Amino acid sequence: MKKVYKVLLIxxxxxxxxxxxxxxxxxSLSIENAAFKIETAENSxxxxxxxxxxxxxDGFDIIFLDIKLPPSSDGEILSGEDIGVxxxxxxxxxKIIISTTFNDNYRVQNILKNVNPDGFLIKNDxxxxxxxxxxxTVIFDPPYYSKSVIKLLRKQISSDYLLDKIDRQLLHELSxxxxxxxxxxxxxxxxxxxxxxxxxxxxxxxxxDCEDRELILKxxxxxxx
Amino acid sequence: MKTRPTPNKLxxxxxxxxxxxxxxxxxxxxxxxxxxxxxxxxxxxxxxQNAKNVSLDFRNRKQSLYKAYQQNxxxxxxxxxxxxxAKIAYEGYELKDSVFFLKVNxxxxxLSIKLxxxxxxxxxxxxxxxxxxxxxxxxxxxxxxxxxxxNFQGINHEYFAGKMLYNMAIIQxxxxxxxxxxxxxxxxxxxxxxxxxxxxxxxxYNLLGxxxxxxxxxxxxxMYHTKALENLENVKQxxxxxxxxxxxxxxxxQNKRDYKKAITNFNKALGKxxxxxxxxxxxxxxxxxxxxxxxxxxxxxxxxxxYNKSLLIRDSLGYISGVITSKLHLAEFxxxxxxxxxAILNADEAHKLAEDVNNNRDVLASLLLLSKLDTKNxxxxxxxxxxxxxxxxxxxxxxxxxxxRIRFETDEYIEKTEMLSAQKMIISIGSFVALLIxxxxxxxxxxxxxxxxxxxxxxxxxxxxxxxxxxxKQQSSLEEGRLxxxxxISEDLHDGVLGKIFGTRLALGFLNINGDDETxxxxxxxxxxxxxxxxxxxxxxxxxxxxxxxxxxDFIKIVENLLEAQSKISNFKYKIINxxxxxxxxxxxxxxNFYRIIQEAIQNINKYSKAKNVKxxxxxxxxxxxxxxxDDGVGFEAGSKNNGIGLKNMRSRxxxxxxxxxxxxxxxxxxxxSIFVPVEPDNYEKSL
Numbered sequence: 001m002k003k004v005y006k007v008l009l010i011x012x013x014x015x016x017x018x019x020x021x022x023x024x025x026x027x028s029l030s031i032e033n034a035a036f037k038i039e040t041a042e043n044s045x046x047x048x049x050x051x052x053x054x055x056x057x058d059g060f061d062i063i064f065l066d067i068k069l070p071p072s073s074d075g076e077i078l079s080g081e082d083i084g085v086x087x088x089x090x091x092x093x094x095k096i097i098i099s100t101t102f103n104d105n106y107r108v109q110n111i112l113k114n115v116n117p118d119g120f121l122i123k124n125d126x127x128x129x130x131x132x133x134x135x136x137t138v139i140f141d142p143p144y145y146s147k148s149v150i151k152l153l154r155k156q157i158s159s160d161y162l163l164d165k166i167d168r169q170l171l172h173e174l175s176x177x178x179x180x181x182x183x184x185x186x187x188x189x190x191x192x193x194x195x196x197x198x199x200x201x202x203x204x205x206x207x208x209d210c211e212d213r214e215l216i217l218k219x220x221x222x223x224x225x
Numbered sequence: 226m227k228t229r230p231t232p233n234k235l236x237x238x239x240x241x242x243x244x245x246x247x248x249x250x251x252x253x254x255x256x257x258x259x260x261x262x263x264x265x266x267x268x269x270x271x272x273x274q275n276a277k278n279v280s281l282d283f284r285n286r287k288q289s290l291y292k293a294y295q296q297n298x299x300x301x302x303x304x305x306x307x308x309x310x311a312k313i314a315y316e317g318y319e320l321k322d323s324v325f326f327l328k329v330n331x332x333x334x335x336l337s338i339k340l341x342x343x344x345x346x347x348x349x350x351x352x353x354x355x356x357x358x359x360x361x362x363x364x365x366x367x368x369x370x371x372x373x374x375x376n377f378q379g380i381n382h383e384y385f386a387g388k389m390l391y392n393m394a395i396i397q398x399x400x401x402x403x404x405x406x407x408x409x410x411x412x413x414x415x416x417x418x419x420x421x422x423x424x425x426x427x428x429x430y431n432l433l434g435x436x437x438x439x440x441x442x443x444x445x446x447x448m449y450h451t452k453a454l455e456n457l458e459n460v461k462q463x464x465x466x467x468x469x470x471x472x473x474x475x476x477x478x479q480n481k482r483d484y485k486k487a488i489t490n491f492n493k494a495l496g497k498x499x500x501x502x503x504x505x506x507x508x509x510x511x512x513x514x515x516x517x518x519x520x521x522x523x524x525x526x527x528x529x530x531x532y533n534k535s536l537l538i539r540d541s542l543g544y545i546s547g548v549i550t551s552k553l554h555l556a557e558f559x560x561x562x563x564x565x566x567x568a569i570l571n572a573d574e575a576h577k578l579a580e581d582v583n584n585n586r587d588v589l590a591s592l593l594l595l596s597k598l599d600t601k602n603x604x605x606x607x608x609x610x611x612x613x614x615x616x617x618x619x620x621x622x623x624x625x626x627x628x629x630r631i632r633f634e635t636d637e638y639i640e641k642t643e644m645l646s647a648q649k650m651i652i653s654i655g656s657f658v659a660l661l662i663x664x665x666x667x668x669x670x671x672x673x674x675x676x677x678x679x680x681x682x683x684x685x686x687x688x689x690x691x692x693x694x695x696x697x698k699q700q701s702s703l704e705e706g707r708l709x710x711x712x713x714i715s716e717d718l719h720d721g722v723l724g725k726i727f728g729t730r731l732a733l734g735f736l737n738i739n740g741d742d743e744t745x746x747x748x749x750x751x752x753x754x755x756x757x758x759x760x761x762x763x764x765x766x767x768x769x770x771x772x773x774x775x776x777x778x779d780f781i782k783i784v785e786n787l788l789e790a791q792s793k794i795s796n797f798k799y800k801i802i803n804x805x806x807x808x809x810x811x812x813x814x815x816x817x818n819f820y821r822i823i824q825e826a827i828q829n830i831n832k833y834s835k836a837k838n839v840k841x842x843x844x845x846x847x848x849x850x851x852x853x854x855x856d857d858g859v860g861f862e863a864g865s866k867n868n869g870i871g872l873k874n875m876r877s878r879x880x881x882x883x884x885x886x887x888x889x890x891x892x893x894x895x896x897x898x899s900i901f902v903p904v905e906p907d908n909y910e911k912s913l
Contacts (some may be wrong), residue, residue, distance in 0.1 A: 004747050015728035022735035068720040099722045101763075123727040124759045127752070128734030176770075212809070 011066040055090040067100035084115030118142035347376030381693040468494040483705035491515040516886035715769035730755040834858025
């Protein structure tokens with residue numbers, strides 16, 4: 001009896017959807033008694049719709065999720081990350097393979113934390129063989145993390161610093177040049193609180209009395225952003 | 226008949242003696258010259274002395290005087306020369322050399338005016354007065370005496386001023402302006418009384434007596450003559466003053482028809498021994514007067530004899546006026562005794578003589594007498610008499626008018642001068658007040674301008690800071706825009722392009738390439754190459770993002786811009802070091818002032834220092850921002866004024882920030898400015 005895997009591919013690039021299909025096809029060749037039923041979604045609206053429908057029937061087994069997606073029409077969903085959270089809620093058994101071009105530590109960490117995907121592919125790390133390998137690993141022995149992700153995790157584990165979410169967010173915001181005065185809008189804190197936190201971070205990274213720049217460079221070096 | 230008893234000559238001799246003494250005393254000169262000077266003066270004074278010497282003959286004296294004049298021309302000291310000139314002029318007058326006198330006196334006057342020697346000016350006027358009086362040019366004489374009087378008065382020389390008044394009184398008496406004469410004499414008397422000049426007082430009283438006699442106020446005339454005689458008691462050198470006064474007194478009594486008293490006085494005068502020797506003129510006058518009085522009283526004893534005696538003396542002396550008087554008296558005498566031909570003869574002779582010497586008074590008297598005696602020609606004589614009398618009166622009136630005018634003009638002049646000086650006073654007070662007001666206005670205006678300037682400066686400062694604020698804002702928004710743009714490009718590359726290439730690459734990878742091994746290998750190679758391209762793009766994208774981090778803070782950027790522009794002016798190299806200064810947390814106030822201070826310092830460096838390298842460093846030390854501006858220029862001496870304003874500005878800026886300012890400069894080594902400013906702990910306080 002053939003096992004039918006229901007697959008949902010979410011990506012706004014049609015060519016990538018094609019590639020996923022080819023990869024799955026190739027993978028199916030090496031998996032016995034497996035059939036793949038593939039659906040695609042080119043934007044978050046369609047994706048959400050399909051997820052919602054699937055949640056009421058037999059769901060999806062595997063979902064390829066791109067992080068960089070145009071926002072949904074109602075503005076609720078800003079990225080694939082949000083869809084991932086949604087999937088975790090609606091289809092807790094679905095295996096999510098994040099496939100993204102992002103490789104900045106902060107985002108990767110956030111995604112790992114929020115979505116906890118079974119596969120995490122940094123698009124530029126992989127080639128066709130790896131992609132096929134990833135699909136197989138996710139089906140039989142998840143997780144599959146591509147090289148950059150593994151490197152990042154290793155760096156984090158080896159460092160002594162303990163940063164919470166807000167610390168990371170703060171560092172991230174500073175790194176993209178967000179102004180201090182605008183920070184209270186993105187972080188759930190007052191300016192004073194942000195300042196204090198920043199000073200603590202500087203102490204932690206041993207860059208007291210320096211500008212924020214030093215802090216960011218250090219954080220980057222340590223793999224937090 | 227001339228009754229002036231005191232010839233001016235004596236006066237002048239006294240005066241010149243005084244003047245001479247003056248000049249001797251006055252010519253103190255430095256020691257080295259003194260001998261030569263004295264010798265020079267001596268030679269001149271010897272010549273003058275010779276000219277004065279009566280025992281020498283007339284020609285000899287004149288020669289001496291000319292020599293003195295010539296010698297004096299070599300005199301270099303102007304004031305000595307001047308006093309000598311005055312002396313020489315006077316001697317010229319004495320020697321009746323009118324051409325010489327006029328020349329020298331004019332010279333003396335000019336020199337006096339040049340030297341502003343008021344006394345000298347007065348002195349020369351005096352000499353002119355004498356000269357013109359001698360020549361009976363009464364108005365000129367009066368004018369010069371008056372000028373002399375004014376000048377003496379001007380230098381407060383009261384004695385000589387009094388003498389001038391006396392001389393003027395004589396002239397006024399001569400032209401029968403008795404009232405005017407009287408006033409002048411009283412003025413002179415008040416001066417002489419004060420100065421206790423008894424002989425001058427005597428002369429004044431004597432003249433006053435004569436004036437009153439002419440005014441036919443005989444009692445007053447007698448009173449003043451008596452006073453003159455009383456005054457004479459105090460005069461040391463009496464000479465024949467007493468006798469002449471007695472003569473005058475006698476004449477008054479004679480006019481009063483008190484013949485007895487007249488005769489007593491004449492006899493009293495004649496009682497003086499040696500009178501004939503001392504003043505033969507007066508002697509002859511007395512004899513004549515006595516005889517005439519006797520004749521008038523009807524006593525004919527010895528009258529004719531005395532007349533002839535007097536006439537003889539007068540004739541021998543060449544005293545023509547006296548001769549005329551004698552002849553007139555004789556004519557009267559003969560007329561009384563009906564010896565008409567002799568009477569007419571004498572009267573006619575008197576008339577002719579009087580006309581010869583131009584003595585109008587005697588001409589008149591002789592004409593009147595002739596008109597009485599010569600019945601045949603009486604009408605013509607009388608007509609002549611009347612005509613002459615009229616014309617004389619007119620002349621005298623004219624002269625009197627002239628005197629009045631001279632005095633009036635002077636009064637007017639004085640009045641005018643007073644008015645002018647009052648005007649001058651008003652003008653000077655007015656101009657002073659105006660000046661005061663003007664300067665006050667100027668001061669007020671200056672103050673207001675200063676205030677305005679201050680206000681303006683303040684406003685400028687404010688707007689400067691606003692501009693700077695705007696500059697910062699603009700700079701930061703510019704930076705922000707730039708960053709956003711970079712971010713956008715970076716994201717576009719990353720998300721869009723990378724994704725697409727990734728898709729394409731994998732799609733290519735999944736293609737089943739049919740062909741030989743070489744083609745498959747090449748295919749793989751190209752796919753790998755695509756992956757490399759992806760990596761490159763990703764790197765570029767990251768670098769674009771990293772620019773955000775490598776980009777400097779706004780403030781440092783602005784300082785950099787400033788230095789970049791300024792360093793081109795004098796071609797220095799610059800270095801900006803930002804050590805740990807967290808500019809985000811530092812207020813705009815500090816940044817603005819730091820910016821201005823740097824600007825000022827760089828300006829100084831450009832202007833004066835000739836620095837090759839400039840280093841600007843920012844440090845955060847404890848809670849202070851520290852700015853250090855270092856150059857390797859020529860430096861300057863502390864306290865030199867050139868950098869004054871710039872340094873003052875910097876200092877004031879730092880003190881506004883409650884900071885510390887320090888400047889060290891070593892000549893030819895460079896200058897270091899260090900500034901510590903406490904960071905306002907606002908942000909930190911709040912965050913803790």
